[in-house]
Amino acid sequence: MEYTSVLIQFLNGLASASSLFLVAAGLSLIFGVTRVVNFAHGSLYMLGMYMAVWLSERIGFWLAVPMAAAIVGLLGAVVEMVLLRKIYQAPELLQLLATFALLLVIKDAALWVWGAEDLLGPRAPGFAGTVQIADGALPQYDLLLIALGPLVLVVLHFMLAKTRWGILIRAATQDREMAGALGVNQRWLFTGVFALGALLAGLGGALQIPREPANLSIDLSVISDAFVVVVVGGLGSIPGAFLAALLIAQAKTFCIALGYSKATLVVEFMVMAAVLVIRPWGLLGRVPANLRGPAAVPLPFHPPSPRMLRIFAVLSGALVLLPLASDAYALVLLTDILIFALFATSLHFILGPAGLYSFGHAAYFGLGAYAAGIFSLQGKFPMELALALAPLAAGLAALVFGWFCVRLSGVYSAMLTLAFAQIAWSAAFQWDALTGGSNGIVGVWPAPWLASKTAYYYLTLLLCAGAIIFLWRAIFSPFGYALRAARDAPLRAEASGIAVRSMQWAAFTIAGLTAGIAGALYAFSKGSISPEAMGVQRSVDGLVMVMLGGLQTLSGPLWGAALFTWLQDAAARNIDYWRAATGAVILALVLLWPNGLGSFLQSKK
Amino acid sequence: MHESVAFIWANLASRPAMLEFKRLNAGYGRAQTLFEFDLQLGAGEVLALLGRNGAGKSTALKAAIGLLPTFSGEIFFHKIKLNDLEPFQISRLGLGYVPEDRRIFTDLTVMENLAVGRQPPRAGAPHWTPEQLFELFPNLGRMRERRGSSMSGGEQQMLSIARSLMGNPSTLLLDEPFEGLAPLIVEGIAKTIRALKHKGLSVLLCEQNLRYARLVAERVCIIEKGRLCHTGTMAELDADPALRERYLSV
Numbered sequence A: 001m002e003y004t005s006v007l008i009q010f011l012n013g014l015a016s017a018s019s020l021f022l023v024a025a026g027l028s029l030i031f032g033v034t035r036v037v038n039f040a041h042g043s044l045y046m047l048g049m050y051m052a053v054w055l056s057e058r059i060g061f062w063l064a065v066p067m068a069a070a071i072v073g074l075l076g077a078v079v080e081m082v083l084l085r086k087i088y089q090a091p092e093l094l095q096l097l098a099t100f101a102l103l104l105v106i107k108d109a110a111l112w113v114w115g116a117e118d119l120l121g122p123r124a125p126g127f128a129g130t131v132q133i134a135d136g137a138l139p140q141y142d143l144l145l146i147a148l149g150p151l152v153l154v155v156l157h158f159m160l161a162k163t164r165w166g167i168l169i170r171a172a173t174q175d176r177e178m179a180g181a182l183g184v185n186q187r188w189l190f191t192g193v194f195a196l197g198a199l200l201a202g203l204g205g206a207l208q209i210p211r212e213p214a215n216l217s218i219d220l221s222v223i224s225d226a227f228v229v230v231v232v233g234g235l236g237s238i239p240g241a242f243l244a245a246l247l248i249a250q251a252k253t254f255c256i257a258l259g260y261s262k263a264t265l266v267v268e269f270m271v272m273a274a275v276l277v278i279r280p281w282g283l284l285g286r287v288p289a290n291l292r293g294p295a296a297v298p299l300p301f302h303p304p305s306p307r308m309l310r311i312f313a314v315l316s317g318a319l320v321l322l323p324l325a326s327d328a329y330a331l332v333l334l335t336d337i338l339i340f341a342l343f344a345t346s347l348h349f350i351l352g353p354a355g356l357y358s359f360g361h362a363a364y365f366g367l368g369a370y371a372a373g374i375f376s377l378q379g380k381f382p383m384e385l386a387l388a389l390a391p392l393a394a395g396l397a398a399l400v401f402g403w404f405c406v407r408l409s410g411v412y413s414a415m416l417t418l419a420f421a422q423i424a425w426s427a428a429f430q431w432d433a434l435t436g437g438s439n440g441i442v443g444v445w446p447a448p449w450l451a452s453k454t455a456y457y458y459l460t461l462l463l464c465a466g467a468i469i470f471l472w473r474a475i476f477s478p479f480g481y482a483l484r485a486a487r488d489a490p491l492r493a494e495a496s497g498i499a500v501r502s503m504q505w506a507a508f509t510i511a512g513l514t515a516g517i518a519g520a521l522y523a524f525s526k527g528s529i530s531p532e533a534m535g536v537q538r539s540v541d542g543l544v545m546v547m548l549g550g551l552q553t554l555s556g557p558l559w560g561a562a563l564f565t566w567l568q569d570a571a572a573r574n575i576d577y578w579r580a581a582t583g584a585v586i587l588a589l590v591l592l593w594p595n596g597l598g599s600f601l602q603s604k605k
Numbered sequence B: 001m002h003e004s005v006a007f008i009w010a011n012l013a014s015r016p017a018m019l020e021f022k023r024l025n026a027g028y029g030r031a032q033t034l035f036e037f038d039l040q041l042g043a044g045e046v047l048a049l050l051g052r053n054g055a056g057k058s059t060a061l062k063a064a065i066g067l068l069p070t071f072s073g074e075i076f077f078h079k080i081k082l083n084d085l086e087p088f089q090i091s092r093l094g095l096g097y098v099p100e101d102r103r104i105f106t107d108l109t110v111m112e113n114l115a116v117g118r119q120p121p122r123a124g125a126p127h128w129t130p131e132q133l134f135e136l137f138p139n140l141g142r143m144r145e146r147r148g149s150s151m152s153g154g155e156q157q158m159l160s161i162a163r164s165l166m167g168n169p170s171t172l173l174l175d176e177p178f179e180g181l182a183p184l185i186v187e188g189i190a191k192t193i194r195a196l197k198h199k200g201l202s203v204l205l206c207e208q209n210l211r212y213a214r215l216v217a218e219r220v221c222i223i224e225k226g227r228l229c230h231t232g233t234m235a236e237l238d239a240d241p242a243l244r245e246r247y248l249s250v
């Protein structure tokens, strides 16, 4: 590449960094004060885009942009007052789930209002041309964006450093309880910060419309980018977000410019990995102080009682006998339920006993499924071998990703798991040669002796029950007790000789591996695999299953998976907006029974 | 909420400041720490709440300022029931809180810390500006732009008291303000507390060290295992070694 084109690519990268910075800054601000990671922040960006496109057809681009940002900001205020206020005291996991649910609802709302087609935005009047730089051309609009990023940084900095509101925000970020005891009304502070963060996201989206059409998948790609940016920059640091946005945007832009557009995700991942290895709390981040807030509720865990064991024995017997009395359709549904029971149990294993968050558990399910397909079709392995090897591929990925996730605590690792899953998903989506891209892989069938629905059902029953029992035994083994000790009192556990991180890393890998078993079984039962197998929706499904059953019960994931899979089978075909429905169910669950349905049922007994 | 606080204020400016715990039961999660706890702080007095480590002194203050939910019983401030109010509402009634670990905002400068505590002037309570507070705490006046993180323990303690005074409270809750400080600074803070009393503030001082309490308090209450077990004057306590032996680690 010549000098000019390098320069132009660099400027291009700067322009992309601005939007990214706006989103990440808002995310960081909101987290700093409210301690809630807003998974729906990318959705606010998406809304900003749609709103701006829609408005600019009516009132022109330059009015539409601030208007769209203001509307999104207002919406943020409403969301804060209606939803978040109710859950500030709830366990962190439920807060994450609630904003996650919001993401689903907003996506379907946008689908409903604006349709599935991408919406092309207008050029920015007055900035539609290009600037000649030597023999290259740069859109004028990019120059505007380049100026905007630093401008917003300066304005935010001034606001935080000099205004009373900014001082209160910084005080509440550090110790919100004490700020309250000094007479600071946090309610309005929180609402204001959330509205500001939403406004920044909306502005970022609105400003992007001359460069990119509004589309329904932007929410997830933006949020995972923003997560990467705040993790790299240091959560809570606005200048850190700015630096990181520059770094990531430049890395991606040059990747595309050099003709490796498919490698952008890999490069992003490598930048993040490098930064996290050197500075675990990000470029300008600090080791999080002990957050003051409601004490975490430790989740009690009991080994199954004799009565429970009898119920399981009866249930297993029934599952063995069931094929005698059911038709093919019911058998397929039952097979699905078993597979998802294993998936949910593996997720529960890291969420509950290990106390690690995973918002991207479907990555390992999907990797197991893809690996099974690739081994058996492209590797020409016998099906049995492919089925045995596929979970190892998932486990390997969990080993690599897990290394990073267990190094960060709480919300940091929640964001990382989502970012990793998004990376895995995009890889499956983009790598046509290996994964068939958006079409996926078809013709993944089991060996002839397993081809009948009944035979395959028994195989699934055997493997899933085996893996679930293995996970349960692990929970009540010394390993499991050590995990819970590490979850409840990490410092004390460390002091008593438990290698906390290695334990958690092992747990993460085991969970990935077992999710991979479920994925591989799923691939052979369906005969085909598509990127949805590892999409965010699947991760959410897993979380809902675990939530339905309740985190603190051992068998919760089983009932949750059965109920959810059955409901989805019965309802998904009749409900257009399945995603929004799932989101609404999660929100209802979180707001009504913050400890899960299982615990609700128990408390009634 | 603004209106109701203003309304309450209009009605109580004429009454004497008074904090009252009535048969209060409170604790952390399910673990109860305070049992049928009773206490009255009269207008304009400095009352020491004495007790050993873990007796429940800090818990009582946290319950009063609203940082801890109460199980049953009542807390009144100026005859207003505090149980269901939030900390910021309680603070805006004129109750200042200085926690035992000081909890100053270490990322903020001295001036910014004071700004966080600022509240409008309040009838019936002295009004403070940063300049007046710097007269009270000259050390702070010399480090206005210093960040909390680079201040000594004594300076942080002064800042924590000054910060709560910025809210122009009529009553101050002080949780072991002398702990870990050099004798000279202890004397300085004791002087400040006496000056505040002189200005008409009521002070509830938690202390496990009788020597410190003696510097400022005329009346004492003793708490043991979450129950109030003795009330009397400082002179009475001084004259009763058996009592001291029983409830205080001398």
Ligand SMILES: Nc1ncnc2c1ncn2[C@@H]1O[C@H](COP(=O)(O)OP(=O)(O)OP(=O)(O)O)[C@@H](O)[C@H]1O
Pocket (backbone or CB within 6 Å): B028, B031, B033, B051, B052, B053, B054, B055, B056, B057, B058, B059, B060, B100, B208
């Ligand atoms: N955050 C908490 N969670 C659970 N229990 C607590 C908590 N804080 C204090 N306790 C318990 O409540 C009891 C009273 O504690 P408190 O802090 O009120 O004692 P204290 O009288 O202030 O003691 P000290 O002189 O050491 O400050 C103690 O048994 C303590 O273990």
Ligand SMILES: [Mg+2]
Pocket (backbone or CB within 6 Å): B057, B058, B059, B100, B175
């Ligand atoms: Mg104490």
